[in-house]
Amino acid sequence: MLDWNTKSIPDRWLNLAQKKPDDQAIIHWDAIKGKRVWSYNGLISTALLYTKFLTDNAVKQNDVCAIIIRHNPDFYPIYFAVGLIGAIPAILAYPNSRLHADKFRHGLSGMATHSGLDWILTEKELEDIVTPLVSIEKNKIKGIIYPLTSDKDNIESSKHDDYLKACNAILSTADKNSPFLLQHSSGTTGLQKAVVLSHHAITSHIQEYSSVLGISNSDKVVSWLPLYHDMGLIAAFHLPLICGIPTVQIDPFQWVSMPELLIEVISEEGGTITWLPNFAYDFMSDRIDQDDIRQYNLKSLRMVINCSEPIRAESHEKFFTKFASLGLQRSSLSSCYALAEATFAVTQTLHGKEAKKLNVNRNLFSKNIVEVATPQSAQDNIRSCVSSGKVLPSCQVKIIDEDNNELQDKKIGEIVIQSTSLFNEYRNAPQKTNSVLKGGWFYTGDMGFLLDDECYVIGRKDNLIIYAGKNIHPEDVEDVISEVPHVIPGRVVVFGVDKVELGTQTICAIVETNVDKDKYKDLKGNIKRACMSIDISISDIYLVPTRWLIKSSSGKPSRNVNRDRILRYEHEEQT
Known part of the structure; x- marks a missing residue:
């Protein structure tokens, strides 16, 4: 039986190390170097050595420590060490090889200013990139630390008890409502908002969420998700560590190169739960x-949780068809609506139940009305929602219109939420905080509707296209275009452009393809015909090569950034 009354998250880690010292805590999976298994006792013992290293480098309680480290078995005790000395961890994405050093440095500088980073814990390979940040006065970064180069083996492990006493002295002064971590919301680097989450917000949320998931001692989480994203950090990392069940951590870059790695690991480790963004299906x-x-087999897998709004019915069906022969159960196809600002989950499909699918009238849907389709409905007038x-x-959800009036079921509007695990503020951003937190309600900017106590998320409010008096959700158009031959699935961005002379918006699409340019005309014609099948007229189609689209930190193509980029490019071409 878990004790949910510990004051801080590090207290819980220490408690687990005492109660089940030799149990598996983290299985670090590396397809090349092999796996490394961390027990609870092993994690804490190594973390205590790192606490000595950090304090020797002047890291103090309440200092914000940005951690920029690749998939490494020592990442976990380093993260633990930051928490054990009462500092505040903030995991940031390690730059990929295609990101220019100046761009990464500029984004990190903006984040340092907005989030108030005190220290950067990173690898020696980034030394030339990050060192100049210390000299920028507005950043107030105290220094760069390279923990992986520390000779922790020479730290006096015999003083283990002394290090533990020092940590306990710090933790005894912590309040359950004091900040534990900074979780950055999705967005491009430098523009992300830092969400402050307390010990209590995280533990109380995980207590409730684990109950909804039906977590037991027989569960094992398997994840390739990056830990700088809330789905990877809260759901696939903190939840199992707080609940005392193992988590298997796969290198995200290895998964992209070898997506079958997730199947292999679930099969070999007997994984029971995994979270995936919709594109991964x-x-x-x-x-x-x-x-x-x-x-391999997936018989042990009881929940595959789709946590990327909006969820595509076609993606679920394709995934099930592909992997049913491995023992995947249809009842495992689950779903969740989550936000960094709510710690994580706001809604969740009950365990043992497949996520509900709903077919609706497409024409009425464009007018913000949900009418369930009948078997006699024309197929080209049906839109599927999951x-x-x-x-x-502990959450409340309501749907509101533009005048802040609450809407009844089957009416589409903005999703607003209340939760006991709601964030307190965006760090150092009072105006942004006040713009979304009003009267205890968080205005998500997401569009959706309620029906039969279920929440359906359909897209972002600021992405909505108003075309000829109809509300067009770009995700719908992107789905249709992705089905066109020679279009790279999931690599499509649809957006609206205001046309004053027409009194409406026109619909534009950026489409990645690998066909030769002499076939562009035919492909554009096929895209237009596909969109006409759902009564959409595309004004401009921009065909671009693979990897042209810029992604946000959540791994999805960034609509605003790519829109601005293509329009800027078009303007430069014209002038």
Whole structure:
């Protein structure tokens, strides 16, 4: 039986190390170097050595420590060490090889200013990039620390008890409502908002969420998700560590190169729960060769939780069809609506239940009305919606119109939420905080509707296109275009452009393709015809090569950034 009354998250880690010292805590999975298993006792013992290293480098309680480290087995005790000395961890994305050093440095500088970073804990390979940040006065960065180069083996492990006493002295002064971590919301680097989450917000949320998931001692989480994203950090990392069940951590970069790795690890480790963004369902279904996974099975997997709004019915069906032969159960196809500002989950499909699918009248849907389609409905007038599940007991969800009036079920509007695990503020951003936190309600900017106590998320409010008096959700158009041959699935961005002379918006699409330019005309014609099938007229189609689209930190193509980029490019071409 778990004790949920510990004051801080590090207290819980220490408690688990005492109660189950030799149990598996983290299985660090590396397809090249092999796996490393961390027990609770092993994690704490190594973390205590790192606490000595950090305090020797002048890191203090309440200092914000940005951690920029790749998939490394020592990442975990380093993260633990930051928490054990009462400092505040903030995991940031390690730059990929295609990101220019100046761009990364500029983004990190903006984040340092907005989030108030005190220290950067990173790898020696980034030394030339990050060192200049210390000299920028407005950043107020105290220094750069390279923990992986520390000779922790020479730190006096015999003083383990002394290090532990020092940590306990610090933790005894912590309040359950004091900040534990900074979780950055999705967005491009430098523009992300830092969400402050307290010990209590995280533990109380995980207590409730784990109950909804039906977590037991037989569960094991498997994840390739990056830990700088709330789905990876809260759901796939903190939840199992707080609940005392193992988590298997796969290198995100290895998964992208070998998506079958997730299938292999679930099969070999007996994984029971995994979270995936919607694009991963299509990515794995399209990229994995059946011959490469024939020897594996997914019988142990009881929940595959789709946590990327909006959820695509087609993605679920494709995924199930692909992996049913490995023992995947249809009831495992689950869903969740989550936000960094709510710690994580707001809604969740009940365990043992498949996420509910709903077919609606497409024409009425464009007028913000949900009418369930009948068997006699014309197929070209049907839009499929997938529920994100039922609202968690400690949360409240309502749908509002532009005048802040609450809407009834089956009416589309903005989703606003209340929760006991709601964030307190965006760090150092009172104006942004006040713009979304009003009267105890968080205005999410997401559009959706309620029906039969289930929440359906359909897109972002600021992405909505008003075309000829109809509300067009760009995700719908992107889905249709992604089905066109020679279009790279999931690599499509649709947006609206205001046309004053027409009194409406026109619809534009950026589409990644690998066809030769002499075939562009035919492909554009096929895209236009596909959109006409859902009564959409595309004004401009921009065909671009693979990897042209810029992604946000959540791994999805950034609509605003790519829109501005293509329009700027078009303007430069014209002038």
